[in-house]
Amino acid sequence: MSASWADVADSEKAASRAKPAYVPPHLRNRQPDPVAPSPQNDRPGYGGQPSRWAPGGGVGGGGGGYRNDVGRPGQGYGGRGSGGGGGGWNNRGGGWDREVNPFGDDADLEPAVQENTGINFDAYEDIPIETSGGDVPPPVNTFADIDLGEALNLNIRRCKYVRPTPVQRHAIPILLAERDLMACAQTGSGKTAAFCFPIISGIMRDQHLQRPRGSRTVYPLAVILSPTRELASQIHDEAKKFAYQTGVKVVVAYGGTPINQQLRELERGVDILVATPGRLNDLLERARVSMQMIKFLALDEADRMLDMGFEPQIRKIVEQMDMPPRGMRQTMLFSATFPREIQRLASDFLSNYIFLAVGRVGSSTDLIAQRVEYVHEADKKSHLMDLLHAQRETQDKQSLTLVFVETKRSADALENWLCMNEFPATSIHGDRTQQEREVALRSFKTGRTPILVATDVAARGLDIPHVAHVVNFDLPNDIDDYVHRIGRTGRAGKSGVATAFFNEKNAQLARQLAELMQEANQEVPEWLTRYASRASFGGGKKRGGGRFGGRDFRREGSFGSGGGRGNDYYGGGGYGGGGYSGAPSGGGYGGAPSGGYGGGVTKTLLRVRSRDEEELGALI
């Protein structure tokens, strides 16, 4: 982050004028890539500095190396030989690796004249935006307004992102200004790119940074943490697209797969490590990865990463290993939900941060048509069958249906039952091997089995095109989980449908569910309103004035004393002293007695412990 972009680009220009770049013979007659950056704006090799990836600058003689622009005449063919129009060469710790083109053949030749298919970004135009913190950098309107670097801009066009989404418009300038950020934006609104672009761009600028050599330990510059393996893998795939031909190397590490393969990959070099906390801790303990050079720390699904299940692991990685302290690194936390209590915890990791809320914290997008139906436990299967039959008649063949259930056993049972009834289904949950999970997800994504029965392992972050319907066969205990689950549809401006089966067991969720739906302009059935008004204890956790009224917890004054109303993250919503009053026994968090857990922390911890401690190990 030291040298300015313009300085580097100027020295670059001078270098490229002084010595024409070498073009391999077979590429000499190729037309320039129509969307390739012009040499003026580009930063190939940054002024002929020796490349991190191609020491010595490759045969391109000062013109290439670092961000190899193979296949782009006039850009300097760093590295060695040619990539035949599709990819750079990375040299780290042995061997030359061809960078696979994540866009597929010739995807880069298409100028991005049209947006990502079917996206209606107008849907986001009137979303209220709140920022707090000192000196908030102004938002941008277009990607062109941001200095991300040409290689990254080219990838943005390859992704067919024409306009930044609201969270991107605000978060990217904040992050480029090197500020810490806690960002809350609705599901499917493009948060991944909002943190990936500034990280990649920052690493491109910082390429001269010297990292320790000589040991088997690797020193990533950025770490992105995710709560599930599948999400880590997805972020890795996305980040690789964004980083294509930038010279920034992205590696993923998560549990449930052989560590040796990941170690070999790491040894080839890593700038951005995308990881689940369990596997990262393992790598740190083996001293195969060091956090010493970390400049960027991103927590996706940050509220989940800091709830009780993960918090100790995150603290270990961030506070007890060799990561530079807050203030010396840039920390970014993203999620669609941010309970106030978790915000308070999260502030331990941040320094002078900006809080950004796009839409109301924890709200669901109104692109999702939400329905709630009263269904007795015993009738759920036949009701699901009715829905699926009706759907067969009306829905487009490509449409996928995601069905959430509460337990691994019920996931297996429902999958079986659906298959027996000629609805091709598969399932994903923590008792399945990682290989089985990946096969299931692939089979769902490709439409081979257009129904996926899942536990919460699939609730967060997964971006699966064509998920048209999310069914909450079993409703979760926590409204935030509901928000994330239904957020698997209605993404990137597209619409979707979510159906929930509600019955007496879910009474404690009634009020929050009704409020959430109302807020998203959904029709709330009268019977649900009645349930909501009856729910005077556990279910009486009121959104207004609590997690919905307040956003940045720092604005809410006397936070943090624990105990008592107003401190609870569901907060201050008019139920009598002593904070949280527990869930009705049998209905909520492991039958917590009503009677109050004083402070919000305790409640948050209990909430998580009973829900998925058992499954946690299998997620990371």
Ligand SMILES: Nc1ncnc2c1ncn2[C@@H]1O[C@H](COP(=O)(O)OP(=O)(O)OP(=O)(O)O)[C@@H](O)[C@H]1O
């Ligand atoms: N500027 C953009 N233009 C068009 N499509 C975009 C843009 N930014 C992101 N997308 C697409 O929007 C979809 C959702 O993005 P992403 O998965 O990052 O959402 P998210 O906010 O992280 O959601 P979640 O809260 O569920 O994790 C992705 O398919 C992504 O490719």
